[in-house]
Amino acid sequence: MFKKKTPSTMTLSLDRPKSRLKRLQQKLDRNDHSRGKWLAFFCASILAFSLLLYLLLGLIANQPAQHLQGQSQVAQPIKLKVDARNAIVVDAKTGQVLGKKNSQQQIGIASQSKMLTAYGVLQEIKEKRFNWDTLVEITPQSDWSKKDNATFAHLEISAGQKLPVSELFAAMFTSSANDAALALADFAKDSHETQQHALERWAKQLKLTGSKWYNAAGQVNGDASDYEVKTAKADAENTASAEQLAILAYQDLQAYPGLRTFYEKRGLVYHPTANETKIKLTEAGKFDQEIKGKLQNPQNLTFEGLKTGSTPASGGALTGLVKDSRGREFITVVSGAGAYTDQVHRYQATIDVVNQVENQFDSVSFKAGQPLGTQQTIKNLNMKSGQQAVVLQSQRMYWLKKGQTKLGYYLPKSLSNHSQSKGTVVAEINPALKTEYLPTVAKKTRQLTLATADNQPLAHWWQKAHQWSAFWQK
Numbered sequence: 001m002f003k004k005k006t007p008s009t010m011t012l013s014l015d016r017p018k019s020r021l022k023r024l025q026q027k028l029d030r031n032d033h034s035r036g037k038w039l040a041f042f043c044a045s046i047l048a049f050s051l052l053l054y055l056l057l058g059l060i061a062n063q064p065a066q067h068l069q070g071q072s073q074v075a076q077p078i079k080l081k082v083d084a085r086n087a088i089v090v091d092a093k094t095g096q097v098l099g100k101k102n103s104q105q106q107i108g109i110a111s112q113s114k115m116l117t118a119y120g121v122l123q124e125i126k127e128k129r130f131n132w133d134t135l136v137e138i139t140p141q142s143d144w145s146k147k148d149n150a151t152f153a154h155l156e157i158s159a160g161q162k163l164p165v166s167e168l169f170a171a172m173f174t175s176s177a178n179d180a181a182l183a184l185a186d187f188a189k190d191s192h193e194t195q196q197h198a199l200e201r202w203a204k205q206l207k208l209t210g211s212k213w214y215n216a217a218g219q220v221n222g223d224a225s226d227y228e229v230k231t232a233k234a235d236a237e238n239t240a241s242a243e244q245l246a247i248l249a250y251q252d253l254q255a256y257p258g259l260r261t262f263y264e265k266r267g268l269v270y271h272p273t274a275n276e277t278k279i280k281l282t283e284a285g286k287f288d289q290e291i292k293g294k295l296q297n298p299q300n301l302t303f304e305g306l307k308t309g310s311t312p313a314s315g316g317a318l319t320g321l322v323k324d325s326r327g328r329e330f331i332t333v334v335s336g337a338g339a340y341t342d343q344v345h346r347y348q349a350t351i352d353v354v355n356q357v358e359n360q361f362d363s364v365s366f367k368a369g370q371p372l373g374t375q376q377t378i379k380n381l382n383m384k385s386g387q388q389a390v391v392l393q394s395q396r397m398y399w400l401k402k403g404q405t406k407l408g409y410y411l412p413k414s415l416s417n418h419s420q421s422k423g424t425v426v427a428e429i430n431p432a433l434k435t436e437y438l439p440t441v442a443k444k445t446r447q448l449t450l451a452t453a454d455n456q457p458l459a460h461w462w463q464k465a466h467q468w469s470a471f472w473q474k
Contacts, residue, residue: 069373070408072432075400078360084349085315085336086242089357092321092329095250095441096399098357103242106210107335111153112309112319113199113218113238114172114181115248117188120202121169122255124188132169135162141226142183152219154179155280157272167270173259173307174268174282178217182227185216196229199238206247206440211240218309237311242333245319247440249306249331253321260321263287263305283308287347294344297351299358300325310340318346322354328363328397330354361399364407366448368395375450378415378426389453390415390426396448398433408432409448424452 080087080101089099125131143159144152153176157163168184171177182195189198199213214236215227222234229236240248253259266285271277287303305321317335324330332353338345366372369391377387398407410430429448437446 066410066412068408068432069375069411070432071404071406073400073404073407073434075361075398075404075433075435077436078356080353080356082334082349082352082356083337083345084334084353087334087349087353088242088246088332089353090246090250090331090438091397091399092250092253092331094397094445095438097243097436097438098330098361098399099353100242103246103333106212106239106241107317108237108311108314109240109245109317109335110218110237110309110311110314111176111178112240112245112248112307112317113213113216114176114309115245115252115307115319116199116202116213117181117185117216118169118172118252119206119248119255120188120198121165121184122252123202123205125165126255130165130187132164132166134165136165136168136183136187137162138179138183139186142179142186144179144182144225152178152223155270155272156278157270161272163270163272170262170265171268171270171280173262173305174265174284175280176283176308178219181217182215195227206244206251208240208244208247211238211244212236213238220311242335243438245333246331247438249319249321249333250438251440253331259306260304263303263321286343291344291347295348295351299351299355301351301354303347303350304329306331308346310346312340315340316342316346316349318350320347320350322350324354324358330357360402362402362405363397363399364405365395365397366392368392372409372411372429372448372450375411375415390450391453393423393425393449393451396431398431399435400433415450422452422454426450426452 075096077089077097078099080089080099082101085102086105086107087099087101088097088103090097138157138159138161140159143157144154145156145158147154155171155175155177157179165184165187168177168180171180172184185195185198189195193201195216196214199216203211203213214221214229214232215224215238217224217227218238219227220234221228221232221236228234262282263284265282266288268280268282269277270280284303302323303320304323307319308317309319310317315336316338317340318332318337320330320332320334322330322332332350334346334349334353337349371390372392376389378390379387400407409432412427415426427450428444429450431446431448
């Protein structure tokens with residue numbers, strides 16, 4: 001009745017539980033291995049985090065302790081009260097902002113756009129893609145010789161003629177020549193770019209967030225002829241804020257200080273051909289003839305530049321470079337200063353804002369080659385005396401509120417140096433000043449640079465040994 005199991009059948013039945021146990025064991029082993037991997041990863045992460053925290057705390061702990069030497073001051077920009085919708089005043093050499101009014105508002109900038117074109121050209125010269133003597137050919141697109149010169153400022157140059165970069169650059173600033181700006185932008189841009197894309201790239205380098213760019217001359221889009229951007233409206237125009245215009249002026253001056261001499265030119269000399277010389281009245285010439293005598297300028301401020309630019313909507317505008325009787329320079333921007341056809345109002349508004357700043361602020365200077373307060377020497381065990389003289393490497397000027405005649409600084413509690421070379425930088429010292437700078441101003445420009453002074457007698461080897469042993473015994 002019962003079927004007898006064969007040995008093979010019995011073995012198979014016994015093997016099944018073993019197989020299940022084996023698979024279960026393998027699964028458990030895999031889980032253990034996975035948990036082991038995660039545990040190892042977790043431990044490694046904790047170790048890495050601990051090491052990073054240790055290094056960070058060590059870095060903080062090793063920062064040289066500082067103490068305030070002298071007085072801490074506050075010199076925030078004043079609110080300018082001027083008959084202009086937008087304004088800003090900045091120290092031309094340091095970028096310290098001294099006064100402002102609606103300085104962040106985007107406004108139409110017209111020919112002031114040429115300062116961005118100048119920035120692009122100066123960057124390409126810096127990169128040695130071309131130089132001031134390189135000839136630039138006037139293209140059919142940049143030939144504006146047939147346009148009304150009273151409406152569209154231009155030179156008497158035609159397509160195919162070649163002028164050096166230096167002459168076109170000067171024409172762009174001194175005579176606001178549109179053809180010069182368009183030709184230079186085409187020459188400076190990358191071959192695969194449109195002119196608009198090049199302008200946007202240069203603006204991005206300076207972080208001119210929110211600004212808009214269509215053509216290098218600053219013309220309303222519909223008036224830009226071959227440079228009209230077809231995807232934009234006819235009334236589209238280049239825009240930037242007063243602060244951004246100040247940034248452009250500051251960067252152009254840093255790259256090419258020769259801009260300071262452009263308002264000395266009463267006539268622009270240029271050469272359409274090798275045998276031809278032409279002269280054109282500059283904006284400085286017009287200023288002397290038509291504007292200067294109408295201004296109220298009791299402090300005898302001097303205009304050294306820089307660029308006018310107006311639209312019917314934004315009104316009279318000027319990015320100025322102004323110098324006072326003590327040689328201190330200011331970058332100024334005023335916009336909405338009277339009607340766009342009013343040449344006098346924008347210059348008077350510029351004088352007014354500089355006077356307001358000088359009524360509220362005065363400057364304090366740290367001179368190059370002089371000790372920084374009582375910090376006349378630092379430790380240097382390679383010197384015979386064990387000390388080395390230190391002085392300020394460069395002059396620095398700061399603006400303080402009237403009545404604040406002294407400015408302190410944060411001096412490291414201990415300073416040492418092992419170099420014997422004159423001019424070796426020992427430390428960058430932060431002034432104890434709460435103020436505002438243009439965002440593109442390098443931190444180093446704001447600091448006081450302390451450097452080694454004259455070479456002094458070196459210690460002999462036995463003197464070094466004695467000084468080093470004395471140092472470690474302390």
